[in-house]
Amino acid sequence: MSRKVSIQTLADQLGLSKYAVSRALSGKSGVSEATRSRVLELARASGYRTSIAIAKPDNQESPDDSRESSFVLICMKQQNRGEPNYWERVLSGMLAACEERGWLHAIVSPPQELSPADVPAEQLIAPHVHWDQCIGIIVMGAFPYPLLQRMADIQLPLVLVDHQEPLLQCDTVRHDDVNAGATASTFLQSQHCRRIGFITDDGRSASFLQRRIGVQLGVGGDFLQQGTTLLEWQVPYERGHWGDEVLKSLEQIPEDERPDGWIGANDDIALEWMETLQKHGYSIPEDCRVIGIDNVWGASLSSPTLTTIQLSKEELGARAIEALERRLHRPGAPVETIMLSTRLIPRKSA
Structure with a gap:
């Protein structure tokens, strides 16, 4: 952690x-x-240590001593390593689940560009590990399809985390991002917001795109007859410092047509936008309400505290290991897509 x-x-x-x-x-x-x-x-x-012993189910076997050197290969992008709000938390859940099972792990960042086809996939992805002791591959986030196909060619169990590749027959574990977006927009409307602004960066990840779809579905749902409108802003999220640009665009809209409720595609966006609004004289939630998606550590520390949609990041990692374990025990079972539900965390910003 x-x-x-x-x-x-x-x-x-x-x-x-x-x-x-x-x-x-x-x-x-x-x-x-x-x-x-x-x-x-x-x-x-x-990774919180409690005084309560969490018993394993009676039918769960103890780790096999003969496999004590077996390991899970975890693939994640170099830029996601050390990212505290999402990927490190997913990884912590994954490692805790490995420890419960007595499994070792190796974390690698495969190159995005493929080597010539005559280079073995094992050599391309992780040339320094003992592949004969690898029991499966976990892929965290989006990787190019050709690289994922090379991973599948290794013929080990493969689990994708927070990414889905329809051309591959492999297990997938992800959040219900569509529901997260729909919950955010529906909640704002329940708080009498009828002009909703959504700030996102569709080019960053598939999860952002799914949340956008959810926001649109929420606006077009039960409140459609009440005249809710949706305005969307695409921002360069990774670059940062985009708040002033959105504010300039906002000020060109007549005051009575500006959003009275805002959704950030994640909490980082929502927090940065809330800070920008406050800097320019907006009072939250009196002038407008703000909601994010993620429930990062800082969401409960902001002023006002940020209303958000809970994504169970540690559980996402743990479920990926469970999916791998299931695949090891039932190699012929149908491929599964495990979708973790999301939950509203009401706080003071909305």
């Missing part, structure tokens, strides 16, 4: 009180079993 996980951290991520999380972790009464399970699952995936 890139930061210490505390009870307050768990509470912020789950939208619960610190008191409720503390009682769940200590095994005391006062919380439902469903809440206790949620708390313990996130604690385990986040």
Whole structure:
């Protein structure tokens, strides 16, 4: 983990009180079993050490000593390494799940450009590992199809995380990003927002595009007859410092037609935009409401605290390892797409 996980951290991520999380972790009464399970699952995936022993199911075998040197190959882009708000958290859940099973891991960043076809795929992807001890490949995020095809050619179980490739027959684990976008836009409309602004960067990832589709579906849903309008801004998210450009565009719109509710395609966008608005005299949530998608660490620390859609990042990583384990035990089973649900975390910005 890139930061210490505390009870307050768990509470912020789950939208619960610190008191409720503390009682769940200590095994005391006062919380439902469903809440206790949620708390313990996130604690385990986040690397938080509790005094409660989380028992394995009776039918789960102990790690096979004969496979103690077996490892999972985890492929992630170099620029995503050390990124604390998303990929490092997904990775932490993945590594915790590997540790539970007694599996080792190796993390590599395969080159985006393919070598000549006569170079073996193993040599291209990870030339320094012992492939005879590799039990499967986990791919984090989007990689070019030709590279993914070379990975599939290795004939090891392959699991894609937060990416889907229709041309490959492999298991996939991702968030329900369409639902996240739809929840964000529907919630703003429930707060009487009828002019919604959406700030995104479709070129960054497939998940951003899926969230955009969800926002559009939400605006075109139950509130369609109430005259909700949607305005969209594409920004260079990776470059940063785009807020002033959006503000200039906003000021060209008549004041009574400007959005009274804003959605960021992720929390970073929502937080930067909220700061820009406040710098130029807008009061939040009095003048307009702001909501993000992700539930990053900083969302609960902003002023006002950011309403957001929870994405279970550590659980995403853990589920990828579970999908790999299932594929090892049932190699002939149908390919699965596992889609984790999202959840609204209401705070003060909306």
